[in-house]
Each structure stands twice: as structure tokens, then as C-alpha cells.
Amino acid sequence: MKAIQIEKLKKVYPVVKGYRELLFHPFRRKGITALRGIDLEVEPSQCFCLMGPNGAGKTTLIKILSTLVLPDEGNVIINGHDLKINTDEVKKHIGFALSEERSFYWRLTGLQNLDFFAALNGIPLSHRREKIQEVLNLVGLENAAERRFNTYSTGMRQMMAIARALLTDPDILFVDEPTRSLDPVAAQNIRNFLRKDMVENHKKTVFWATHDLSEAQEFAHTIAVIAQGQIRDKGSVSDLTEQGKISLQKVYKKAVEES
Amino acid sequence: MNTLIQKLFAFLKRDFLEEASYKFSFVTSFVGIFLSSATFFFISKLISPNSDSVLDPYGGDYFSFVIIGIAFSGLLAMFQERLPAVIRQAQITGTLEAILVSRTSIPVILFGSSLYYFLFSVVSTVFHLVLAVIVFGMQVEQINWLGALATFFLTAVCFLSIGILSACFILVYKKGNPFSWIYGSVSGLLGGVFFPIKVLPGWIKWISYLLPITYSLEGLRKSIITSSSFSEILPSILALSVFAGIFFPLSLYTFRLALKKAKKDGTLTHY
Numbered sequence: 104m105k106a107i108q109i110e111k112l113k114k115v116y117p118v119v120k121g122y123r124e125l126l127f128h129p130f131r132r133k134g135i136t137a138l139r140g141i142d143l144e145v146e147p148s149q150c151f152c153l154m155g156p157n158g159a160g161k162t163t164l165i166k167i168l169s170t171l172v173l174p175d176e177g178n179v180i181i182n183g184h185d186l187k188i189n190t191d192e193v194k195k196h197i198g199f200a201l202s203e204e205r206s207f208y209w210r211l212t213g214l215q216n217l218d219f220f221a222a223l224n225g226i227p228l229s230h231r232r233e234k235i236q237e238v239l240n241l242v243g244l245e246n247a248a249e250r251r252f253n254t255y256s257t258g259m260r261q262m263m264a265i266a267r268a269l270l271t272d273p274d275i276l277f278v279d280e281p282t283r284s285l286d287p288v289a290a291q292n293i294r295n296f297l298r299k300d301m302v303e304n305h306k307k308t309v310f311w312a313t314h315d316l317s318e319a320q321e322f323a324h325t326i327a328v329i330a331q332g333q334i335r336d337k338g339s340v341s342d343l344t345e346q347g348k349i350s351l352q353k354v355y356k357k358a359v360e361e362s
Numbered sequence: 363m364n365t366l367i368q369k370l371f372a373f374l375k376r377d378f379l380e381e382a383s384y385k386f387s388f389v390t391s392f393v394g395i396f397l398s399s400a401t402f403f404f405i406s407k408l409i410s411p412n413s414d415s416v417l418d419p420y421g422g423d424y425f426s427f428v429i430i431g432i433a434f435s436g437l438l439a440m441f442q443e444r445l446p447a448v449i450r451q452a453q454i455t456g457t458l459e460a461i462l463v464s465r466t467s468i469p470v471i472l473f474g475s476s477l478y479y480f481l482f483s484v485v486s487t488v489f490h491l492v493l494a495v496i497v498f499g500m501q502v503e504q505i506n507w508l509g510a511l512a513t514f515f516l517t518a519v520c521f522l523s524i525g526i527l528s529a530c531f532i533l534v535y536k537k538g539n540p541f542s543w544i545y546g547s548v549s550g551l552l553g554g555v556f557f558p559i560k561v562l563p564g565w566i567k568w569i570s571y572l573l574p575i576t577y578s579l580e581g582l583r584k585s586i587i588t589s590s591s592f593s594e595i596l597p598s599i600l601a602l603s604v605f606a607g608i609f610f611p612l613s614l615y616t617f618r619l620a621l622k623k624a625k626k627d628g629t630l631t632h633y
């Protein structure tokens with residue numbers, strides 16, 4: 104079974120019209136096209152990198168997959184469950200490490216934050232402590248848990264977001280530019296964690312949006328290049344680069360520029 | 363059931379911890395209650411009993427009349443200001459998305475998000491009344507507990523629904539909340555908070571009869587001040603049941619629609 108199957112996925116964001124336009128073209132539909140027919144399959148227990156320039160539609164795709172944005176057309180099957188019909192079932196299989204660092208309560212400690220989200224995910228009180236300890240150990244934040252969230256570094260916040268997503272033990276983990284604005288050491292930490300711990304040791308599927316070429320080249324099993332809401336190229340690193348004959352940079356540039 | 367209670371408790375704990383981190387907010391709100399009670403205590407000195415027959419159905423004493431009005435209208439203000447504010451805050455910070463990806467249903471999110479503020483305003487309402495009785499000598503003879511509790515429960519459901527409708531508006535349009543205007547200022551003027559609606563001119567009185575708060579305050583005053591029997595309170599209770607029966611399902615349904623629209627527009631997180 105595929106971890107994720109996407110068919111003909113389309114998304115146009117409606118744009119709020121100005122008064123002038125409402126007056127002269129009341130029925131003209133306006134919108135920003137974010138995804139124009141995405142077809143994509145992701146194998147389980149893989150590190151899958153979705154690579155694309157700014158505004159390509161990476162965040163939109165991840166938000167659709169994690170039920171936060173509704174698509175206009177197309178189908179998504181996650182671990183055999185239809186996203187549209189079986190949303191609650193899908194939620195059991197996925198975890199989304201929201202990159203918005205403000206998505207935590209800054210005046211609460213890391214532990215209190217995780218406790219709140221664990222409760223919302225239906226983890227009973229009797230297991231909660233244990234589960235939280237487990238994810239904290241995984242991301243290496245066990246010593247910072249009692250500190251207020253606003254005292255964390257950006258790297259710690261990012262790790263906390265991953266820890267939160269892992270509370271439900273999902274098969275598929277979505278991460279949206281997890282290394283953005285991190286220093287090189289913290290970034291490398293997260294990359295290693297995602298590839299080694301999550302994919303290799305825990306056999307999770309990691310769906311990773313990035314615009315960092317070297318990151319994708321070093322850590323992805325499979326790369327898909329997205330540009331202007333379309334998948335332009337897809338394959339393993341060695342396939343895409345023809346066993347290293349061409350640089351990934353060239354492949355990426357070509358894929359992004361073709362239209 | 364157990365996880366439901368644990369979820370609600372988690373919301374309660376979150377808001378308690380957040381609010382407790384601002385140490386003075388508790389103190390200031392109780393000082394505020396004392397000051398406003400004192401103000402109305404002295405105003406009521408100007409309104410001598412017996413002179414005014416419109417107060418007769420409420421025992422004739424303006425102070426008890428107005429204290430019930432402000433104590434319970436605080437509950438309305440709480441729901442229709444806090445709930446949209448909580449949703450807006452969650453939308454700006456991104457915690458709304460974090461909550462929505464979790465396995466918690468929408469009604470639980472809404473109840474949970476208002477629980478702390480609800481309990482807090484129950485405490486302030488009780489504080490209002492206790493203060494009025496002990497410090498300002500408000501007369502209560504025999505409270506009709508059944509009537510008071512039934513009215514209060516239905517009032518809470520109505521006000522929660524109004525709060526949810528306000529939250530819908532905020533979720534979709536981010537700003538400008540007509541419900542808060544309608545129910546804030548209009549209820550203050552026409553809901554019988556500060557004076558009996560009998561004094562209003564005929565046609566305006568009809569608007570009063572369309573506001574749940576009118577019936578809430580009527581029922582509560584009868585239960586608390588004049589020790590009326592349950593059958594005397596029943597009309598208010600029935601009217602409130604009708605409001606609750608319409609508003610509550612309507613508000614949950616509208617919230618679902620609003621959430622769907624926000625997910626279509628991609629505005630669950632938006633500044």
C-alpha cells in the first residue's frame with residue numbers, strides 16, 4: 104500500500120474582491136491558483152522531499168494533506184483512507200509539525216504545552232506522562248521541558264513542533280521547511296533526526312517540504328520538484344541526476360524553468 | 363466519556379495557566395465589581411422605594427434590580443467577547459491549526475475554549491451577589507433555586523450560542539463583529555439590565571422581547587428577589603428554551619460552515 108496517493112489535486116484560493124471590482128464585475132471569479140492538478144505517490148517508510156521555489160505550492164499541499172485546507176478538486180488517499188470521506192481516520196495516521204512557532208502557548212512550559220495537545224489527541228491521563236517523556240527523549244528536549252516556551256531557541260521550538268506531531272505515533276510525518284532560520288548545527292540535527300531516527304529506525308514516512316537542494320540531495324530517498332502548482336520531476340536522487348552525471352542543481356533549474 | 367472530560371479539563375488548565383501568568387487580572391476584575399456595585403448602591407439611593415410602580419414586580423428596590431442585571435449580563439458579555447477573542451488569538455498565533463489537526467471535535471473545542479471564562483464569570487456573578495447581600499444589604503428572602511438554576515442554565519446555553527455566532531464571524535471576516543454590537547449595546551439598552559423594559563415606549567419594547575437576555579433577567583429576578591413560584595417563572599423559562607433550541611444548533615451548524623469556509627480560503631492562520 105502506498106503511504107500517500109494524490110490524484111489531480113487542484114486548489115485555487117479565492118481572492119477578496121475590492122469594492123470597485125464587486126461593482127463592475129460582480130460575477131467574475133478571481134483567485135490565486137496554488138495547485139494545478141497534482142498527481143503524486145509516496146511510498147511508505149521513505150524520506151520524501153518536496154522541493155520547490157517560493158510560492159510553488161508546498162505549504163498548500165501539506166496543509167491539504169493534513170486537513171487544514173480544503174482542495175477544490177482531486178482525490179487523496181492516505182494509508183488507504185480517503186481524505187475527503189474519512190477525515191477522522193486519516194488524522195490517526197498523520198502528524199503535522201506546524202512550522203509556525205507561535206502555534207504553542209508561549210507563557211506555558213514545553214511540558215504543559217505537550218500535555219494540552221496530548222489530551223486533545225485523546226491520550227488518557229494515565230499514559231500521558233509516559234508518552235510525553237518518550238517524545239521528549241526522542242527529540243532530546245527532556246531537560247528543557249519545565250521551561251517556558253518563550254525561553255526556547257528557534258531550533259528547540261522546531262523540535263517541539265515535531266515532538267507534538269509524534270505524540271499520536273503517526274505513520275506519516277509532515278514537515279514544512281523544518282530547517283528554516285536555523286543555524287547549521289541545529290539544522291543538521293533536525294535533518295539527521297528526520298532521516299535516521301524517524302525513517303530508518305522508526306520506519307515512518309517523512310514528507311518534507313524544502314527549497315534547500317543540498318538538504319534534499321543528502322537526505323531524501325525520493326525527490327519531487329514542484330513549481331507553479333505542478334509536479335515537474337520526480338525520482339530518487341540517483342535517477343534524477345542520472346547516477347551523478349548531472350548535478351541536482353541543473354535538474355532542479357531545468358524542471359522549475361520549463362513551462 | 364472519560365477522554366471527553368479530560369479534554370475539557372485540558373482546556374480549563376491551559377486557560378488557567380495562561381491567565382494565572384498575568385497575576386493582576388484576577389485582582390483587578392474583583393476590584394472592578396466592587397466599584398461598580400458601590401456606584402449603583404449610591405445611585406439607588408436616589409430612587410426612593412414606593413415612588414416608582416414599575417419596580418414593584420421586582421420588590422420595589424432598585425439596587426437588587428440592577429445588581430441582578432449587571433451580574434448576569436456580565437455572563438453574556440463574557441461569552442460574546444471572550445469566545446471570538448480566543449478564536450481570533452488562536453488564528454493569529456497558529457494554535458487554531460494545531461488544535462484542529464488534533465482529534466477533537468468542534469463542539470468540544472468550542473465548549474473547552476469557553477469553559478474557563480464561563481467558570482470565571484460564574485464566580486464573578488456569585489461574587490457580585492454575595493457582595494450585594496453582605497456589604498450593601500441587598501434583601502433576599504427565599505431564593506427559588508430550581509427556577510434560578512433552570513433560568514441560569516438556559517441563559518448560559520443562549521449566551522454561549524451567541525458567543526459561537528460571534529466567533530464564526532471572526533473566523534471568516536477576522537474583524538468587525540456585528541453580534542457584539544447588537545448584543546452588547548442593544549442588550550444593555552433594551553434587555554432590562556438597568557431599568558425594567560416597561561418604561562420603554564411601545565414599539566421599542568417589541569425589540570426587547572426578541573432578546574434572550576430580557577427573559578433571563580426576568581426569570582432570575584423573579585427567582586432571586588421576589589421568591590416567585592416556579593409557575594410564575596415558567597414563561598421566561600419557556601421563552602429561553604425556544605431561544606436555546608434555535609440558537610444552539612444554529613450556532614454549531616454555522617461554526618461548521620465558517621470553519622469550512624476558512625479551510626477553503628486558507629485563512630485558518632491569518633493576520
Ligand SMILES: Nc1ncnc2c1ncn2[C@@H]1O[C@H](COP(=O)(O)OP(=O)(O)OP(=O)(O)O)[C@@H](O)[C@H]1O
Pocket residue numbers: 116117135136137155156157158159160161162163164314627628629
Ligand atoms: N491563504 C491564502 N490565500 C491566498 N493565496 C494564498 C494563500 N496561501 C497561499 N497562497 C498562494 O498560493 C501559492 C502557493 O503558496 P504556498 O504557500 O503553498 O507556497 P510554498 O511553496 O509553500 O512557498 P514558500 O516556499 O514561500 O513557503 C502562492 O502563490 C501563494 O501566494
Ligand SMILES: [Mg+2]
Pocket residue numbers: 161162163279
Ligand atoms: Mg511554504
